[in-house]
Amino acid sequence: MIKSTAAWLTICLITVAWASSLILAKIAFMEGLTPIIFVALRYTIACPFLIVAVYMSRRRSRLRGDIRSNWRIILLAGLTGPFLSQVLQYIGLSMTTAGETILLLSMSPVFAVLIAAPVLKEKITSEKIGGLFLAAIGVGLIVLGGTPLDDAFGPLRLLGNAIVIVSTFLFAVNGIAGKMAVKSVDAVSLTLYSTLFAVPFIWLSAAFTEDITVILRLSASVWAIILWVGVVNTALAFVLYYNAMNHIEASRVQIALNLITVWGVLMAFLVLGEPLFALQLVGGALTIIGVIIAQKIRKTAPQA
Numbered sequence: 056m057i058k059s060t061a062a063w064l065t066i067c068l069i070t071v072a073w074a075s076s077l078i079l080a081k082i083a084f085m086e087g088l089t090p091i092i093f094v095a096l097r098y099t100i101a102c103p104f105l106i107v108a109v110y111m112s113r114r115r116s117r118l119r120g121d122i123r124s125n126w127r128i129i130l131l132a133g134l135t136g137p138f139l140s141q142v143l144q145y146i147g148l149s150m151t152t153a154g155e156t157i158l159l160l161s162m163s164p165v166f167a168v169l170i171a172a173p174v175l176k177e178k179i180t181s182e183k184i185g186g187l188f189l190a191a192i193g194v195g196l197i198v199l200g201g202t203p204l205d206d207a208f209g210p211l212r213l214l215g216n217a218i219v220i221v222s223t224f225l226f227a228v229n230g231i232a233g234k235m236a237v238k239s240v241d242a243v244s245l246t247l248y249s250t251l252f253a254v255p256f257i258w259l260s261a262a263f264t265e266d267i268t269v270i271l272r273l274s275a276s277v278w279a280i281i282l283w284v285g286v287v288n289t290a291l292a293f294v295l296y297y298n299a300m301n302h303i304e305a306s307r308v309q310i311a312l313n314l315i316t317v318w319g320v321l322m323a324f325l326v327l328g329e330p331l332f333a334l335q336l337v338g339g340a341l342t343i344i345g346v347i348i349a350q351k352i353r354k355t356a357p358q359a
Contacts, residue, residue: 062302065295066311072288074157074318078326079280079288080145081153086277089269090145091261093281096270098137098250098257100285105247108294112243121239122248128236129245133252136229142260143222150215154329157319158197158339159219164346165190166227174231182348190345194220196338242297313343 080093122129148156165187172178236245261267273281316339323329 058302062299065299069292069296070312070314071318072292074315074322076284076288077148077153077156077319078322079284080148081327083277083280084149086274087269088273088277089265090149091142091257091265092269094141094145095257095261096281097285097289098254100282101289102250104286104290105250108243109247122244125236125239128232129248130252132229132232132236132245133249135225135232137250137253138256140222140225140229142257143218147215147218147222151212152329153327154320154323155197155216156219157316158335159194159216160223161313161316161342161346162190162194163223163227166224167230170227170231186345186348190342193338193342193345196334243294246293313346316343
């Protein structure tokens with residue numbers, strides 16, 4: 056009981072941390088940091104701490120699996136997660152609001168349901184279709200409900216939202232790849248090695264598309280943000296997340312992760328001063344409800 060309560064508290068704190076990453080990134084962008092360099096620094100800083108976590112877990116004999124024989128699926132997880140998904144997510148964030156980005160990211164489990172049908176042979180039921188339909192309506196309200204109609208179709212904002220949606224799809228692909236990988240490799244090792252695979256690609260992307268010398272001009276406050284997001288919101292949060300998963304059912308954890316949307320929208324309003332629009336809040340609620348319906352049926356259907 057105590058372990059379960061502690062695990063739930065941990066999950067709640069993790070949702071706050073992950074929601075704050077986008078808010079902190081937006082602040083860093085305002086001070087001159089560029090999106091891909093932010094992602095590169097974040098995961099580069101996280102790597103040493105993840106290495107320590109893997110080393111400690113090995114000493115406790117908690118790790119399993121052969122990394123070499125599973126390198127392809129780990130590479131896929133790295134390319135679709137820390138690399139493509141995160142890079143596109145933060146590029147999109149730089150073009151649109153943090154609130155809209157966070158609301159759109161809640162679509163990831165919906166994409167996961169769609170991908171799981173052909174890849175994992177999971178059946179698409181009428182309940183799933185209903186959940187997906189609600190979520191799609193919600194996304195439409197998020198995109199169109201935040202500004203007057205003329206501004207809603209502003210090219211930069213629409214492009215930013217579209218990029219975020221693509222990143223969300225790739226994150227769902229990452230989740231499916233991770234689900235396949237953890238059958239043979241423990242979650243902590245998967246996180247470390249997929250990140251190690253991704254980091255060189257992130258830096259190459261930054262070198263070709265952004266001015267890396269911006270690193271030399273960053274203020275102390277921006278470095279503090281990068282260190283916090285890299286160490287606490289990435290390395291520590293992932294380790295605690297996988298530890299909490301040992302004490303809580305995975306399906307319940309996935310539903311609890313919808314709190315990220317709640318915290319994120321509140322932080323965008325309180326910290327960044329972004330306005331809250333009624334249609335967007337309704338859209339966010341519909342998306343979350345759709346996700347819960349789709350995920351709940353996805354988890355319970357095999358037992359029926």
